[in-house]
Amino acid sequence: MKSGLFQPLTLAIGLRYAGSKRSNRFVSFISLFSTFGIAIGVAALIVVISVMNGFEGQLKGRILGVIPHVVVTHQAGRIEADSPALPELTRLPHVVAAAPMLDSEGMLQSASQLTGVNVQGIDPARWPSDDILHSQMQAGRLDSLQTGHYRIVLGQGVARRLNVAVGDKVRLMLTEGTRFTPFGRVPAQRLFTVSGLFGVGADVDDQIALIALGDAQRLLRLPPETVGGIRLWLDDPFAADQVIKTPLPDGLLWQDWRRERGELFQAVAMEKRMMGLMLVLIIAVATFNILSALVMVVTDKEGEVAILRTMGMSESGIVKIFMVLGASSGMFGALFGALAGLGLTLGLNPLLSAMGLNLYMAAGGSGLPVIVEPSQVLMILGGAVLLSFGATLYPAARAARVRPAEALRYE
Incomplete structure (x- = not known):
């Protein structure tokens, strides 16, 4: 039933x-x-x-769109950009682009103000077209940074502190590349023209200044083939561990964004x-x-x-x-x-x-x-x-x- x-x-x-x-x-x-x-x-x-x-x-x-995801550098602090010892970096997992860069600490001086910045020497032609800086330029263009023109792109926070706009002159002084003169130790310095402003809405707007890679090499008295490191862009910055486990030749080091922003x-x-x-x-x-x-x-x-x-x-x-x-x-x-x-x-x-x-x-x-x-x-x-x-x-x-x-x- x-x-x-x-x-x-x-x-x-x-x-x-x-x-x-x-x-x-x-x-x-x-x-x-x-x-x-x-x-x-x-x-x-x-x-x-x-x-x-x-x-x-x-x-x-915003933050990881401006600071490098991963950088290949040398124990001595400088690296040959076209070194045959480097592996094929763009073929590593999650890597979408690679470009040489130089970074240094410096001071920027306008007509009335002085502030410290992190200076990055870059080659805009080798940056990914979908990088956040291209879309977050408030004024000017990133590709205005051409070697020999001595132009500089500032975060909007830096520009606000210096009270400058596009077309104004600022003096850049780098702590590296100093030389001794009869008047004492003189830092490397040069007048730059502000050619662009970017704003990503994070604290990097108050810290970063960008110049052409060739201009940075001249200020630091480095040969054209010598750079601070090879910057890598990842499709996911949190996948840095999968990249840095790749072995590098002796003397070369991996550095990733967690060194600066990991605690945040x-x-x-x-x-x-x-x-x-x-x-x-x-x-x-x-x-x-x-x-x-x-x-x-x-x-x-x-x-x-x-x-x-x-x-x-x-x-x-x-x-x-x-x-x-x-x-x-x-x-x-x-x-x-x-x-x-x-x-x-x-x-x-x-x-x-x-x-x-x-x-x-x-x-x-x-x-x-x-x-x-x-x-x-x-x-x-x-x-x-x-x-x-x-x-x-x-x-x-x-x-x-x-x-x-x-x-x-x-x-």
Whole structure:
């Protein structure tokens, strides 16, 4: 004889229990409260992680778009740009371009101000066309840096401190390349014309000045084939470890962006992990509510469990029924929370603007940066479901231990 319930029977009974009204309204309230608790935790976790991803991606695009991802240099500080000992750098994994460069610490002096800068000698013709500096030039062009013209491109923060604009003259003095004269030690210096300004919206705007590679070699009194290092652009700066594990000839060294900016990104990653941990605790508290609600449901359903046992259902079948009952609340809460979290994330900036709370836009930004990673959403969703599933184990095992004779004694 066929039953009117779909199979398997344990799933059908568990879902029927989940959808039925309970005689104890307090149990129903606790169950509903736990479901919404999981939904709120999942939604909050998706929103916060997506915003943190956005800030991390913004830092990676702006700061790591200007400073070198990886540099091949020499222990002595200088390298031959066309050295036959160098491996084929552009064939290494994740490397999209390579170009020689020189860097040095220096001072810039305008008619009224003086400031320190990090000077980079570059060859614009060998820079990738999709480099961030090409798209973030506020005035002038990067390819205006031609050897012998003595032009300089400044970050907008440096230009603001010096109170200069395109076309103004500044004096560049380098700490390297000094020479001794009857008047003492004189730094290498030269008048440069400001030919461009860039602004990526990060602190590098206050630190970087770019000049032609040939002009930097002349100031430092270096031969044309000698440079400070070979700069590599990666498709993902966080893949630097896969590049620097390649062996280099004796005397050559790998240097990557983590030497200068590693602590900043470690702090951002740590903050993201701590925020995620705090929000996971919200989900964990909600799953404990599922556990307490299921314990009360087991007490409420002892008579029915006893009847099922007398009809021949095994202990494992009883366990599966209550696992389905508890996991259904967790799955419903996780799915609802994921949908709500994605909706809030994608509409976060319009919502904050409508409420007058978007302080990031009021400060001059274009809105909170948001990057939704599908793998993270799936991980959050799966984690919430697993926590809910784990919370059902004890109540389900307790239900399986119900003794039919004792439960039905006074029925």
